[in-house]
Amino acid sequence: MIIASVLTTNLAILVLAGFIGFVVISKVPNTLHTPLMSGTNAIHGIVVLGGLLVIGLSGNDAFNKIILVIAIAFGTINVVGGFLVTDRMLEMFKSKPKSGGDDEGKSS
């Protein structure tokens, strides 16, 4: 019983998350697709949590510890690099005072 409910609850979350992802993201204009790809790319760096969780559990031998440290490093690169690079890209879309002076009224 308990097993079934854990699995089915998680599957329900999985399906709902899929639909939310679909609805939220289908509204993004073409022009922002590269930053969006980069942003979602950063979000799946959340696998770093998996590495952090498993390394804390018992039963890890030396080899496991090595691959988990690599996994955590990989996940961290994915998260930190992903968000930073997306931020850099998006900063460029912000209107700059020197060039966008006469267009300000329209956008704000």
Place this chain on the structure above:
Amino acid sequence: MSLPLASSFLQDESFLDVLYIIAFALFIQGLRGLSGPTTAVRGNRIAAVGMAIAVIATLLNPSEGNWGLIVIGVVIGTAVGIPAARNVKMTAMPQMVALFNGVGGGAVFLIAWAEFRRHGSTYGAHTVHVSTGPFSSLTITGGAAPTYIAIFSVFAAIVGSVSFWGSNIAFGKLQEILPGRPITFGRAQQWVNLLLLVLALAAGIDLVAGAHSELVFVGMLICAALLGNAVVLPIGGADMPVVISMLNAFTGLSAAATGIALNNTALIVAGMIVGASGTILTNLMAVAMNRSIPSIIAGGFGGGGVTEGASGAGEHAGTVRSTTASDAAIQLAYANRVVIVPGYGMAVAQAQHAVRELTKELEKRQVEVSYAIHPVAGRMPGHMNVLLAEADVPYDQLKEMEEANPEFQRTDVSLVIGANDVTNPAAKNTPSSPIYGMPILEVSDSHSVIVIKRSMNPGFAGIENELYYDPKTEMLFGDAKSAVSEITAELANI
């Protein structure tokens, strides 16, 4: 429920679950923010805050340990990630995304591997290991076996490995470490892919059924790795956006599977949202290129139909007129309205700053300038926008295809810089053309067209562009950057 006295509320499971809920709510809110240019920066930062909360919640977990190793991993990751993200050129963005995606996939399969090794004989069928909450697991004797943990973990291992190797190949191709042209095994290609997939799945099923053999697990990882290589190697450099987007979706799905195996809601939600978004993006890109995802995966552009179309278009009897930078400058200087159509060639030549200079010069002469952006111009959707934004082009000068097309009729000069297939009228007029039906920028509607291009070589679709034979089109042959700079210099003399 009574808690041990030592544990504070900070380590209460429900509290940590609430932190996870806050984290994924922030992810969703952040992605919503990414839907507009004005809210996008904030959206990305909101998602980053969500990530920080999720990491803190995980570290508060009472069973957390091995702090030294965690610090080592995080420090290495930060030391590599920050400089890479800071220093990458905007034109190199696609390969950077591919690389970050790859390491994510790498983390997924390594975690799955570690889980397999940790579980030992309790992995797969007959296992009695049950996770009861995000942070605790207990072992009960007897009862039904949660085989699903092995199923999702094996899925994550296969998909993560495919994504890791595929992304690295994509990076290699875009960075031009590997040749950009398709590398195929010829006709055997699809059979090789199928065989590798079947082998990986067979090993996975064997593991789920209770084969406690590390040899089988490693064999599975190797098959998946070869599959990742075999799928991406045959794909031409220009098709990479679709592939990177697909691999991005794969990594997301594998993260979600890891979440189910580890019973972690934050992983499930975040991974699945990325899986869904990557799938949509992949589809959008494939539609914009008039291609189906299976045909891209089945092997490089240039299957049967395309060659046929190419030979047909090759018979074109029209002549090509070429022009000089000074003539082009005069034409532009006396136009009322100019539309710039940037493409892959502009990105390769890194000509965006030169283009911006040209625009400034034209604007001084009261010429109205805008940019028409095809959804798949460049190497990724929106890639042109990022490049032009880097060169300080105001966002509202960038017109999307739907907005730009009706405007061409009242445009004096269209300046096509390194764009090819996305301007080919054959997509509208020639039903036999392989790109027939692909949405294009209707450049040929404008009064005159200047095309800056290195040579008459066809674009990645491998077909002739009818636009170049149009009597109102003039070709300016040369590197995009130097050609644009020459025009700007000539403008100053007028």
